[in-house]
Amino acid sequence: MMYVVEVNGQRYNVEIDDGVAIVDGVKYSVSLQSVGGTPVRILGVNDAVHRMVLRERVARGRYRLWLDGQRYDAEALDSRARAIRDMQASVAKPAGPAPLRAPMPGLIVQLRVKPGDHVSAGDGLVVMEAMKMENELRAPAAGTVRAVHVSVGAAVEKGALLVELE
Numbered sequence: 001m002m003y004v005v006e007v008n009g010q011r012y013n014v015e016i017d018d019g020v021a022i023v024d025g026v027k028y029s030v031s032l033q034s035v036g037g038t039p040v041r042i043l044g045v046n047d048a049v050h051r052m053v054l055r056e057r058v059a060r061g062r063y064r065l066w067l068d069g070q071r072y073d074a075e076a077l078d079s080r081a082r083a084i085r086d087m088q089a090s091v092a093k094p095a096g097p098a099p100l101r102a103p104m105p106g107l108i109v110q111l112r113v114k115p116g117d118h119v120s121a122g123d124g125l126v127v128m129e130a131m132k133m134e135n136e137l138r139a140p141a142a143g144t145v146r147a148v149h150v151s152v153g154a155a156v157e158k159g160a161l162l163v164e165l166e
Contacts, residue, residue, distance in 0.1 A: 004082035006075045043067070044158070061123055098140045100163040102156045106130030112154055113163065117145045125163050128156070135155075139165065 003014045021030045031044040043050040053066040061077045068125040077085065110127035113119060119139045126137045143165035150162050 002079045003076050004075055004079055007072050008074075013079075014046065055134070056104065059122075088095045099161055099165065100125055100137055100140065102158055102160040102162055103135075103137070104130045104158050105133070106156060108150045108152055108154045108156060108162075109134060111148060111150070115145050119143060119145060119165070137162065139166070 001016055002017070005012045005014050011122045012023050016030075029044075029046050029098050031042075031072040033042045033044075034040075035042065039053050041052045041054060043052045050068050051108060052068075054063060057063055061081065062073070062075045065072050065074060094114075098146070106128040107130075108126060109129050112126065119125065120142045121139055123139045124136045125139055127134055128137060129135075146166040148163050150156060156162065
C-alpha cells in the first residue's frame with residue numbers, strides 16, 4: 001500500500017509490502033513487533049533495531065511517537081486521503097484565525113488547548129458531546145489561542161463562542 005508520511009514537516013512517499021518499505025525510492029527490509037501489554041514496538045530496519053513508543057493518536061492518521069528516545073509528530077495517510085486533504089487545503093479560503101463556535105447545542109467533554117498554545121489548521125481544540133456522539137472541533141486556521149470561553153462539563157448552545165484564536 002502507498003502512503004504519504006509527514007514527519008516533523010518533511011514529506012515522504014512510502015510503499016509497504018510484505019516486510020519491505022520503499023521510502024522515496026530507497027528499499028528497506030522492515031519488521032515491527034509489539035511488546036505485549038505496552039505501547040512499545042520493536043522496529044527493525046535492515047540490520048538496525050529501534051525501540052519505538054506509540055503513545056498518542058492525535059487525530060485520524062496523526063500520531064505522536066518516540067523513536068530511540070526522540071519525539072516525532074507524524075501523519076500517515078494513504079495517497080488518496082493525502083490528495084483529498086491537499087485539495088481541500090488548496091481551495092480553502094486564506095483566512096486568518098477565526099473564533100471557534102459551537103456548531104450545535106451540546107456538552108463540553110474535553111479541552112485540548114489553553115491560552116497561549118500554538119495551533120495549526122485542523123488541530124483538535126475541543127471535544128463536545130451532541131446527540132450522544134462525541135465531536136472533535138478543530139482549528140479553522142493556524143494561530144495562537146487567545147482565550148478559552150468554556151470549561152469541561154459546560155452545556156453550550158449553537159453558536160456559542162468556545163475558543164478565540166489570534
